[in-house]
Amino acid sequence: MSSDEAENLYSDGSEAQEEIEVDDYKILDTASIESTMKKQIGEIEILLGVSEGVGRLLLQAHKWNKDSITDKFYDSPDRDTFLIESNIIPTDPQPFEEGEAECEICCETTELVGLDCNHRSCKECWKAYLTEKIKDGQSEIECMDSKCKLLLKDAKVIEYLSNDAKLIQSYRRLILDKYVQSNMFLCWCPGADCGRAVKSSYGDSQLITCQCGTKFCFKCSNEWHEPVSCHHMRLWVKKCGQNSETANWILKNTKDCPKCLAQIEKNGGCNYIRCTNPACGFQFCWICLKAWSVHAQAWYNCNSFDQAAEKTREKFRTNLDRYIFYYNRYNGHRDSLKLESKLIRKVEQQMQRMQARGMSFTEVQFLRTAVDTLRICRETMMFTYVFAYYLEKNNHSLIFESNQKDLEMATETLSGYLEQDLQTEDLSKLKQNVQDKCAYVERRRKQLMDHCAEGDEKGHWAFSE
Template identity: 40%
Template sequence: MDSDEEYLYDCDSGNESSGDDVGLEFEIEGEGESGSSRYRETTENYPYEVLSTEDITRHMIDCIKEVNSVVNIPVTTTRILLNHFKWDKEKLMERFYDGDQEKLFSEAHVVSPFKTPSKSQRVPVKTSNGMEECEICFLNMPSAMMTGIECGHRFCTNCWTEYLTTKIIDEGMGQTISCAAHSCSILVDDHTVMRLIVDPKVKLKYQHLITKSFVECNRLLRWCPYPDCNYAIKVQYPDVQPVMCKCRNVFCFNCGENWHDPVKCHLLRHWIKKCDDDSETSNWIAANTKECPKCKVTIEKDGGCNHMVCKNQSCKADFCWVCLGPWEPHGSSWYSCNRYDEDEAKQARDAQEKSRAALQRYLFYCNRYMNHMQSLKFEHKLYASVKEKMEEMQQHNMSWIEVQFLKKGCRHPV
C-alpha cells in the first residue's frame, strides 16, 4: 500500500459536534482498538451492534482494507468503488474479476489504476518559461502551484480549494465530487481533497459527509432516527426486527420508524403518508361544506336559514344553501328549489356519503393508532421501572435468576 494512500484515513469520525481540535486525516495502517466501545445487544435472537461515529469510521476502514488486500489498487479508488456498489463487497469482487474491468472503472467514474500515465493523463499545456495556465482563472502559474487528478486536468491550488469548499459546504457533496473540468466526470479522490483543503471545519464537514454516506449506502447499517443521536446500528443481516440504540430509542431496523409490530413496513409507510398529506382534510371539507356558486369559496353552514350571502368582499352572492341557485327566485317561487331531481340528488348524496365514510374510517384507525402509541410509551416506562426494581432486589442478596419473574410478569401479564 502506497504511503500516499495511507495518508487518507487518519481523520476524525465525522461527527460534526465533536469539535474542531481533532486530527483530520485517517490512518489506514493503525488498527486501533476496533470495536472496543461497541455496544452489543440481542433482541429476540436478532444480534446487532450500536456503533459510535468512531466505530463507524473504523468499520469503514476495515471494509476498505479487506477489499484492497484482494484487489490491490489505491485505497481511494477502492473506497469509490465500494461506494458505487453501496458497500457490497461481494458484488464488487464479482464485477472486478468478471473480465471487464475497464467498464467497471468507467461506471464508477474513476481512472483505471492499471493504465499507464501516458494513456490516462492529458499533457498539460506549458508556456516557454515553464509556466502553466489555469483553465479556471486563466492565470499563468508555476508548475509547482498546479494540481491535477488522474484524469489529467490541472488547475491552480487556489481554484481547486475554492471549488472543493463550495461543493462540500454549499452543496453538501462528499462522495460524488467530480473533476472541476466542465466535461469531466472523474471523481476527486479523498487524498486530493484532504491535501488541498486547509480549513479544519471544511475537512470535518467532508469527513462527516463520507461517514454519513457510508451508513446510508450500507444495507447492514442504519442511523438511529432519534433527534441529535449520532449512533448507528450494525446488523448481521437486514430484517424487520426491533433494535434499541444507546439513547434507549427502539425502532424497526428495516424502515427506521418506531417499532410497529404487527403492522408491516409498507403499510406503515402508507399510513404515515396518509397522515402527512391533506387527503382527510379534503374529505372533511367535501362532507361538511359547499362552494359558493359564483366565486367557489368554501362555506360551512353552522346555523340559520338557507339564505346564504357570500362573505367574500368581491363576490357578495345571494344563493340558496339547498340548491346553490340564485336566491332571488326563492322569494316568489320555491318550485325550482323544492323540485327533486333523482339523478342529481343521487350523485350529490353518493359523493358526500363516500367522503364521510372515508373520513370516519380514517378517524377510526387514527384513534386506535394514537392509543396504541400511548400504550407503547407507558410500556417502555413500565419496563424501565421493572429493570430498576430487579437491580435493587439483586443488591439485597437475590440472584439474577430469582428476579426474572418480574421480567416475565411484565412481558406476559396475567
C-alpha cells in the same frame, strides 16, 4: 500524503469499542463501522491491485457488493479498461504541466494543481469547489471540468481541502454515511446525537433498542410500529401531514360543489354560492345544494329533504369520515402516551408510600412494571388503528377487530386502575390486582400480535392504499 495520513484516511484515529450484541442485531460505534469499512476497502484494493481510495470508489459504485465488482473486473479486457469504465483513470492520460499559470476559474496567476486528466485550477478554487460538493452531500466527486467525469480519489480530496479539519471530518462522515446507507444490513440510530449504528442479521423490519434508549424500526428508522408495515406507516404519516389539522375544520365548515366536488367555504350570509373552481363555476344553493336556477323556480321547495341527494353527498365524504374515525383513535392513544410522565410521578409517589409502610424497593417495582406494560399496550393500540385503516374487510379482519376490542378494553381497565384505585390500605390486594390486570392485558396483546403475524404468514390480509 504521509503513511499516518493514509492510515487515517477514513477515520479520526479513535479506537473501536466492544460491539454490543443483542439477540439478532449488534450496536456499533463509529470507530467500529470505520474499521469494518476500511477492512472491506483493503480487501478489494489487494484483490484488484489498486491504490488506496480507488477501492472505496469502486465499492460505493457497486453498493459495497464485492462480487459485483469482481464479476465486472474479470469481464473487462484488462484492468485499465475496467478503471476507465469506472471513471477512475482518464481514457487518454495527459502529461501534467508543472509551474505557475493563470487559473481559469479565478484568473489568478499561481501554482495550479489537478488530476491525471490535466484539468487544472489553483488550490483555493479546488477547495471552494470541493466544499460546495461536500455541503451538497456528495462523497463521489467528479473533476471540476464540466465535461470530465473522472472521480477524485479520497486522498486527493483531503489534500485539496488544505488541512481544514472541519471539512475533512464532514467528508469522512459523508463517506461513512454512504457506506451505511448502501448496506441493507446497517442503519444509523435515529436518536439525537447518538452516532451509533445497528447491524442486523437479516436486514428487515424489527424492533431495535439502542444503548441511547431510542427504540425504532430497523427497516425505516421510524418509531417501532408493529403490526403496521413500513410501507403503510409511510402512507399514514404522509396522510396525517396532509389531513390531520384540517379534517375536522373541513367537515364543519365546508361543503362539496355538487358538480365538481371542490370544497367550498361559505363566507357570507347569502345562500347563493358560485363554485370557486375556475373550470366549474357552478351556481347552487348552500342549503339544498341544488342548481340555483332550479332552486329559484316557484315550484321547488328548498325545505324538502332530498334523500337521494343526501346519499350522494355522503358517498363523497365517506373516505374523509373513515380517516377521521381511525385518526381520532390513533391520536387518542398518542395523546395518552404524552401524559405518561404524569402517571409515572403518581405511581412513584405511591411506591414511596408503600415503602414507608414496610415494603421493600424490589417489592414495589410491580407498579413501575405496570406503567411500562400500559405504555407498550397503548403503543400497540395506536398502531393497530393504522393497520385497521388500510385493512380490507374479510372474515379474518373481523377476528382482528374482536382482538383489538379486547385489548382496548383491557388497556383502559389497567389505565383506569392505575389512575384512580391506587389509594388503598390493603397493599397485598393492590399488588395482586395490578399484577392480574397486567397479565391479562399482556395476554390480550400477545393474542392480537400473534393473529397479525399469522395473517401475514398465511396471506389472510388484504390492504388498500
